[in-house]
Amino acid sequence: MLGSAKSGAFALGLFVAVTACSSGGSDAAPPPVAVQVLTLKAQPVPNMVELPGRISAVRTAEVRARTDGIVLRRLYEEGAMVKAGTPLFTIDPRDYRAQVQSAEAALQRAVAARENASSIVIRYGPLIDERAVSAQEYDAAQSDLRQANAQVAEARAALDRAKLLLDYTTVTAPIAGRAGAAQVTEGALVNGGEGTLMTRVDQVSPVYAVFAESSAAILNMIEEVRRGNLKLSRDYAFEVQLVMENGTIYGSPGRVDFASTVVDPETGSQTIRAQFPNPDGLLAPGQFVRGRIQAGVTPGGIVVPARAVQFQGEDASVSLLGKDGTVVNRPITLGALLGKSWVVKTGLKPGEQVIVDGWQKVRPGQKAQAVKAKANKSAPAQQQGR
DSSP, X not given: OHHHHHHHHHHHHHHHHHHHHHHHHHTXXXXXXXXXXXXXXXXXXEEEEEEEEEEEESOEEEEEOOXXXXXXXXXXXXXXXXXXXXXXXXXXXXXXXXXHHHHHHHHHHHHHHHHHHHHHHHHHHHHHHTTSSOHHHHHHHHHHHHHHHHHHHHHXXXXXXXXXHHHHTEEEOSSSEEEOOOSSOTTOEEOTTTTOXXXXXXXXXXXXXXXXXXXXXXXXXXXXXXXXXXXXXXXXXXXXXEEOTTSOBOSSOEEEEEXXXXXXXXXXXXXXXXXXXXXXXXXOTTOEXXXXXXXXXXXXXXEEEGGGOEEEXXXXXXXXXXXXXXXXXXXXXXXXXXXXXXXXXXXXXXTXXXXXXXXXXXXXXXXXXXEEOOOOSSOHHHHTTO
């Protein structure tokens, strides 16, 4: 009996010890998760400003009637490229041809009258010295000659105007470009006094992209330049890259050639205009685009790889690894996307460690082990948002 009791006590103590050891093992903390981190450094970063805009033609010519008449024919194909001076419409010229012939006849009569007056003056010349003709008659002959010269000049001007009106019956393109849709049809009555609009011609290349930036943003940029946080080129040449409506990048960059100093009182914005080559006609007037303007360089900028940024709606954040190995989530304000890196406006400082890979496996407050990540090979300053 006594031996049996001792054996039971021993078995019970062994069970308790094994249970305690097993329980203690389950409460042990898991090893830190390995994550790739990147130590932030201040570096020159392009100051990219992205603005919505619209394409407009450098020159748009309104083709209007300059004489009255009935439109006989349209001579061009709508939407086709035309050269300066290309005939576009024909207005009935018959009445104007008759006016030219009438003016030519009037000029001939005036020339004949002048020749007669001139011959009288020539004939009276020697007679005045012989007193065969009075001075009054000679003065009247000279006056008739002057009037005849004036009538010739008047008739010649009337003929030139008649020819000009006849030329206006052939309506031509004032500039080279793409001809728009016809605003009048054959048989329509056009009025030269009112300047009936017949069509438009838009210059195709180059073209303008017109953007609007708030005056507050421009003032902030000026203040950043004064503080030395933003450096502009000496010639103030700002390069612009266009993003098309379908998200593609337009191949040829442009240059800002005009910035308005007047603030629109309705929108509180100022106009910025850039010029772009358009040899293939891909950019059409009225087209919506987005412009990425490189407005200088930020000497001490911060960039992070795009894969390190976490989005929740429009809010962005990154996971940082503290000095004690604790994971911290930090909200940040993003700037432009430069290639595969985001420019960070606020929220990060040089020297901090951003978790680039593995942030999906950790939570704020959890311990992690740092593994150095590979830095981006392409420098943001060379990408310029292309």
